[in-house]
Amino acid sequence: MARKKIEIMDTTLRDGEQTSGVSFSASEKLTIAKLLLEELKVDRIEIASARVSEGEFQAVKNVTNWASQAGYIDQVEVLTFVDKGVSIDWMIEAGAKVQNLLTKGSLNHLTHQLKKTPNQHFKEIEESINLAKEKAIKTNVYLEDWSNGMRNSKDYVFEFLAFLSTQPIKRIMLPDTLGVLTPAESFAFVSEIKSKYPHLHFDFHAHNDYDLGVSNALEALKAGADGLHLTINGMGERAGNAPMASTIAVINDFLPAVEVGVNEKVLYTVSKLVENFSGVMIPANKPIIGANVFTQTAGIHADGDNKKNLYFSDLLPERFGRTRKYALGKASGKANIQKNLQELGLQLNDEDLKKVTQRIIELGDKKQVVTKEDLPYIISDVLDRTYEEKVKVESYVLTHSKGLKPSTTVSITINGKNYEENASGDGQFDAFMNAIRTIFKNINFVLPNLIDYAVRIPPGSHSDALCETIITWKSPDKEFKTRGLDSDQTVSAIKATEKMLNIIIN
Template sequence: MKANRKIEIMDTTLRDGEQTSGVSFLPSEKLQIAKLLLEELKVDRIEVASARVSEGELDGVQKITQWAAQKDYLDRVEVLGFVDTPVSVDWILEAGAKVMNLLTKGSLNHLTHQLKKTPEQHFKAIQESIAYAQEKGVDVNVYLEDWSNGMRNSFEYTMSLIAFLTTQPVKRIMLPDTLGLLSPDEVSQFFDVIVARFPNIHFDFHAHNDYDLSVANVMEALLHGASGVHTTVNGLGERAGNAPLESVVAIIKDFTDLEISVQEQKIFRVSKLVEQFSGQHIPANKPVVGENVFTQTAGIHADGDNKKNLYFNDLMPERFGRQRKYALGKTSGKANILKNLEELGISLEKEELAKVTQRIIELGDKKERVTTEDLPYIISDVLQNNSISKNISIEGYHMTHSKGLKPTVQLRMRIHGKFYDESATGDGQYDSFMRALKKIYKTMGRELPKLTDYHVSIPPGGKTDAFVETVITWDYGKIFKTKGLDPDQTVSAMMATEKMLNIIETIKYNPEKEESTYYGNQYRTVAG
C-alpha cells in the first residue's frame, strides 16, 4: 500500500440508499441531499439514480444536473445504467447527466441464469453500450454485479471480464459485494489478486452489510489497493444496508495513512437531514451519528474524564460537529452530575448535591435516562422538598382509565402517622384523585385550598419519555404554588398536591412562616 494515496468516496445514498424498504426521496429532497454531499461534506462523487425508472426519477436527476452544471460538478454526478443500448444512455442524456455507471454481470451464475447469455455475447453487448456512450459524450464506469460470488465460484469468468474491461475506454471498474457475503480475509485476498494483475486500473469497492462486516471489508479493500469506496449516509440500503459514510470516514482517518476530502465535521448535520427525509430513524447506539455514542452514563467514566480524560478515544465528538454528554440516571455518580451542573452554570452545596444525586437515581429507576435539560427541574423539585416539612404523604394509589368508563382512583394517605383509605371516580385521573383526597379531609373536618391554576411543561426538546413538571397555584387565603416532577403527568400533579398538603399544615400550625419566601424554587407564599 502506498502511503498518502488519495481515495475517492462515491456516495450512493440517492441511488442504492433509496432502495431501503419504505424510502423514496422527493425530487426536491434529492437536490438538497446532493448539494450537501458535494458542497458541505465534499464527497468526490455521488450516484443519484437508476436510468429509466420513472418520470419522478427523471425529474429528480434533472434538478440535480441543472444545479451541478452551474457549479461545474457534472463529472461528479453519476447514474446507474444498463446494457440496453441505446435506452439507458438516451435516458441519462435526457436527464442532463454525463457519467454512466454501467451494470454488468460479475458472476457466471448471474450471466447464465438471469441474462441467459454466453460471456462472448455479454462482452459484445457491453462494448456496444460503452461505444454508444462515448459517441454521445457520456463517460463510463462499470459495475460487476455479484462480483463477490464471481470471485468465489467463477473466478476465470470474472477475471476475464475485468481483463476485457481494461481494454475499453472505462474510467473505473467497480467491484460490489452485492449480497454482503464476503469476509475481510476474502476481500483482502481478492484485491491482492486483482491489483497485482491490473496494477494501473482504478478499482472501487462497494460493500453491503448483511454480516455487519461492511466497514471492516471497506478497510481491507483500501489497505489492499482499492482506489475508491462506495458509501451511503447512515448506512441506508436494501436488506442490512450499505457501508455507512460516517464510519468509513472515521476508520480511514484513524487507521490508515490514506487521504480523503470528506469534511467530517459536517457529517452529523447531513446525517440528521437524511434521517428526516428518509424516515429511517438512526439507532441511538450507531457509531458516530447515534444519539448515545458520545454520552457517558456510568459515574466512574465521568470521574475518569475529570482525571486526565481517561475514558476518551480518538473518536472525539467535536470532529463530527457534536458534543460529549454525561447522562444522568441510576448509574450516575456525583462526577456525572457535576459535569452537567458545570455546563448549566449551577453550583450546589454538598448536602444539596447528595439529595439531587439520590433523586436522580430514584427517577432513573422510572426512566431510562435523565437528560441535562431535566436537571433544572429536578434541582428545583429537590430544593422545594427541602423547604417543606413532610408530615403528610401519599402512601399508595391505584388508578384505572378505561374507554367508556369514568376514571377511578383508590388512594392511601398517611397524615401525621395515621393511614386513611378512600376511592372516587371523576372526569379524569387527577380529578378522581382530588375527589378521593377531599373525602379523606372531609372525615377529618378539614377543607382543601382552591386550585386556581394548573400548568404542565416538559424540558425544552423533551421527547415522549421526558419528565413532566406540573405547577399548581392554590388559594388558601394566601396564594402559593407547588410543583411536582415525574415521567407521568398525573403522578407529577399528585406530587405537587402532596407538597400543598404539607404547606397548608405549615401555614396553619406555624404562622410565623407565612411571610417566608423560599428562593430557588417555585413555592412562595404571597399576600392574598
C-alpha cells in the same frame, strides 16, 4: 511517504434509494446532491438508474443542470445498462456525462440471467462503451456479483478484466452485490486483481448483509483498492451498503497511508437531513451518527473524564460537529450530574447534590429518560422543602373504569397518625382530592381551594420522562403555588398536593 488519495463515491441517491419504502423527490435529490458535493466533499455521486421513470428523469435533469453550472458535472454519475444505447440516449437527454455500466461479474449471473456466452457479453459491452465515447459520455463498468464471481468463476472474472483492460474506460467497480464477503476474502480478491492490473482504477462496493461492510471496505483499501462506494446512514437494499460515517472515521483513524477528502465535520448534519428526507430513522446506537454514541451513562465514566479524560478516545464528537453528553438515569453518579450542571451554569453543595442524585436514580428505576433540561425542575422539586414533613401520602389506589366514576383509596399520615379514606370524583385527581378533603374535615381542618392547575413538560424533555404539575391554592389569607414532578401526570399532581398539605399544617 506520500499518502494515497482514495476516491469516495456516494451512491445514496441511487443504491441508497433502493432501501425498501424510500423514494426521494426531485427537490430532495437536488438538495442532497448539493450537500454531498459542496459540503461533505465526496469525490463523486451516483444519482439514479437510467430509464426508471419520468420523475427520475426530471430529478436527474435538475441535478445535472445545477452541476453543469457549479462545475461538478463530471462528478455526477448514472447507472446504465447494456441495451444498445437506450440508456445513453436517456442520459444525454437528462444532461449526464458519466455512465456506470452494469455488466455481469459472475459466470452464474451471465449464464442463467442473460443466457449468453462471455464473448457475446463482451462484444455488447464494447459496443456500449464505444457508443458512449462517440457521444462524449465517460464510462465506468460495474461487475455485478463480482464477489461470487471471484469465489466460483475466477477464470471468467480475469477473462473479463483482460477484456476491460483494452477498453477506453476510467474505472472498474467491484461490488459485493449480495454482501457475502468476509474481510479476508475482500483483501485476498482485491490484492489478486491489483497485483495483475496495478495501473487500472478499481472501486470496491460493499453491502452490509453480515454487518461486515466497513471491515470489508477497510481490507479492500489495504489491498490496494482505489475508491469506495458508500451511502449516508448505510442505506441500500436489504441490510444496506457500507455506511459513510463509520467508514470515513475508520479510514482516518486506522489507515495512515490513505487520504480521503470527505469533511468529517458535516457527516452528522448530512446524515440527519437524509434521515428526515428518507423517513428511515438512524438507530440510537449507530456509530458516529447515532443519538447515544457520544453519551456516557455510567457515573464512573464521567468521573474518569473529570480526572484526565480517562474514557476519551480518538473518536471525539467535535470531529463530527457533535458534543459529548452525560446521560442521567439510574446508573448516574454525582460526576454525571455535575457535568450536566456545569453545562447549565449551576452549582450545588454536596448535600443537595446527593438529594438530586437520589431523585434521578429513582426516576431511572422507573425506566425514565432524564435530560439535562430536566435538571432545573428536579432541583426545584427536590430542594423546595423548607418545611418539616408532617404530612405524608403513604399509598393510594386510583381506579378508572368505563361507565363508572373514577375512585380513589388514600392512606396518609398526619403527625404520625394514619388516616384512610375512599372517595369518587370526576377524574382520578378529583377523587383523590375528595378523599383528602374528607380526612382533613374529620380533623377539623379546612383545605384551601384549588384555583389553577397547569401541567408542562420541561423543554427538551420527553413526554414519557417528566412532567411538572403546578397548582395554585387560595386560602382566606393567602394564595400560593406548589409543584410536583413525576413521569405520571396524576402522580405529579399528588406530589404537589402533598407539599400544599405540609405547608398548611406547618
